[in-house]
Amino acid sequence: MATITRVMAGRYRVDDLIGRGGMAHVHRGYDLTLGREVAIKILDRDLARDAAFRTRFRMEAQAASRMSHPSIVRVFDAGEDSTAEAGGTPAEPVPFIVMELVPGDLLKDIIARGPVPTVDAVRYADGILEALEYSHRAGVVHRDIKPGNVKVTPDGTVKVMDFGIARAVSDSSSTVAETTQIIGTAAYFSPEQAKGEQVDARTDLYSAGVVLYEMLTGRQPFRGDSPVAVAYQHVSETPLPPSEVHDEEHPAAELARIRALDPVVLRAMAKDPFQRFPDAVSFRTALDDAVTGAVPTKKQLSSLTSELYGPSPRHAQETARTLRQLSTDTTMTRTQSGPPVAWIWAGVALLVVLMASVLIWVLAIKPTVDVPTATRSVPSLSGQTYETAVALLAKNDLRAIRIDQADATVDKGKVVSTEPEAGAHMDKGQSVTVYVSSGAAEVAVPQVVGLSATAAKDALTKAGLQLGSVTQKNDPRTQHDVVLTSSVQADTKVPPGTVIDLVVASGVVTLNDLTGWTLDSATQTLQQQGLTANPVENPQCKATDPKTVASMSAPPGDVPVLSTIDLTYCTGK
Structure with missing residues (x-):
């Protein structure tokens, strides 16, 4: 694949394309200022033409950048670039975000290889929920949890990405169909998203339940010919328990573990948000209990399904299928003739007269009658x-x-x-x-003692802090420019932008004039300063008792730390 050689915002070099989605493409990149590899997500130009979307996108990216958690892909920067694309496309602002470059596989690629072992599926789901637990406490609802937004590193760590983007999209789209087209899939929609209602943290828990379902079964719970058909099923149909999907393909022990997870998945995918887990912590606890708990009986599972999806789930499924078929089947024809056209127009005219009469009556009694509202x-x-x-x-x-x-x-x-x-x-x-x-956001001060001043500045900047004054201090055993202390201790929580002052080693110590000192005293003084004394005999001058320093190899003043100083003393008769 050809490498795109251009620099965005005068700072980020755009390299190879490493991913493509329904609304953006992701490139490997390089931060020329901080000298590190990054991932750069560039939004499609069709979206970029909407000024309201660009504003909303920038605000959501800034909110996401304030989140720092091991299970969340860090957002380092966001902005707009007006560089013209190859081929002469006119320059126009294109939003982009700069993220942490995470090695590993997308969860959707792992699922594509077949059902995920239960142990791994629970671990991946727990990682997703850990990220959601943090983001929900920070007031950020993801809105687009799906395997394509989850990365699994080579050591098995789960990283969730694209916080805030789904909200920027949905707030700039007027219909479910538009939102679905932009996001790229309705397979993980919650019922309230499909109906265009208000969403909250429980929407993310529903989507996480769908992802867990897909990991356990190798397929999504609802499938259809179009995103709208799938969204309709999320609203109306009852999912099969994961253990009932291709159960003959699973070993008995694995199937038992999946059955233990059936109630957790069905609870997470409840149509009514109030019947789902109230928060990510409860969801994680239920996962832990299911792994170590007893397998539910079919009667218990049937009772739970009835509670969450209604007393007659099979009837509801048949009704949903019939309605969907009637709405899409273009081959059906009438078997009876319709009423005469004249009757139709007469009926319409009568309806108009009735509506006009009601309207006149309402307007006439408005001063004395209040129309109730629900x-x-x-x-x-x-x-x-x-x-x-x-x-x-x-x-x-x-x-x-x-x-x-x-x-x-x-x-x-x-x-x-x-x-x-x-x-x-x-x-x-x-x-x-x-x-x-919850008050001002706080970040932890990184450990900078022992780093070079340049590395310490990079660590502070990455944590969202500012470098203040840098004071040099003599230290007999520390090389030049190494940080000795910081004004705030490591791991202390402080507001973003806090100024941190550093004290760094000067790399020198001050050498006093030791001529005339006894050799033993001079040697001891040099050792206290981290220097090494090298006694040198001089037979040309008369010996003294005790031995006395006649000259030094370095003049008094600053000398590099850990230096060796020759101390010459007389040994002649």
């Missing part, structure tokens, strides 16, 4: 405590879902925003996502 308005909650927000929502017959997020501008424990925003109308009993400030 909708509730979301109150303004910004700046309130979470407890107050819950009470205000309850007065409006609405429920609250809390998500903590870092915010330096809002006091800890106070509401930052809601989704939907204040003033929006919702049905009775619906949930409002309440984002609560």
Whole structure:
């Protein structure tokens, strides 16, 4: 594959293409400023033409860049580049993000080789949930969990990528069909995403359940001829338990382990978000319990399926298939003639007259009669405590879902925003996502003692901190430019952008004038300074008792650390 030799934003060299998705292509790259390999995701130009999307994309990428976790692919930078493509395409802003370059295989490639062993599937799912547990605490909902967004490193570590991109896309798309086309697949959609409703952290848990299902069975739970057909199944149909999919292909011991996971997968994929696991921690706990617990009976599994998907799942499946067939079958023809055209027009005219009469009646009685409404308005909650927000929502017959997020501008424990925003109308009993400030985001100070000043600066910059003053200090046993101390201890949590001062070794020590000193005293003084004394006899001058330094091989002043100093003393008669 040919290498693309261009530099974006004057800093990032774009190298080989290493991946391509429905809305972007990923290249291996090189950060010319920091001298490190990176991955560069470049958005398609069709998306880039939407100014609202570019703004939303930049904001979401900045939010993702604040997350630092071993199970999340780091986002280092985001921006726009106007470099013209090869072939003379006119220059226009194209969004890109710079990410950590992670070795290994995409989870979708691992699944493509066949069903994943249960032990590995649970480990991969746990890694995904660990990343979601962290991101949900930070107030970031992924919205596009799928095997193509999960990397498994050679040592088995799970890395989740593309946080924030799905939200940027969905907020710039007006329909499910548009969003599906951009993201590339509806196979991992939650029912609320398919219906265009508000989403929260439980949406990611549903998608994680679908990924676990696919790892255990080697196929997705719902398949169809189009993304819309698949999304419809997510809303309407009951999935088969994983153990009932090609169970004859699994060894007995493996099948038993899959059966133990059936309740966990079905709970994660519940249509109603309130019947799913409430958070990633609960999902991970259920996985651990399933691995070590008893296998459920078919009666228990049937009871759980009935609870989550309705008392007659088979009937619901048949109804869904019939509706889908009627909506797509173009070969069906009428067996009876329709009513006369005149009757149709007469019916339409009568309907118009009735609607007009009702409208006139409503307008006439409006001053004296209030028309009841079933909708509730979301109150303004910004700046309130979470407890107050819950009470205000309850007065409006609405429920609250809390998500903590870092915010330096809002006091800890106070509401930052809601989704939907204040003033929006919702049905009775619906949930409002309440984002609560966890205070300013904090990062851990890296270990810089023992590094060179340049390496320490790189480590601080990578952690989102700033290098302050650099003071030199004599240290008898440390080479030049090595960090001796920092103004803040390693692993201390501080706000991003905190200035860290360093003290580095000067690489020299100050040599005093030792002439006239006894040889023993001079030798001891040099040893205390990390220097080596080399006694040298001079028979040309009269010996002294005790032996006295007559001259030194280096003049008084600064000398390199760990130097050897010749001390000449007289031995003549």
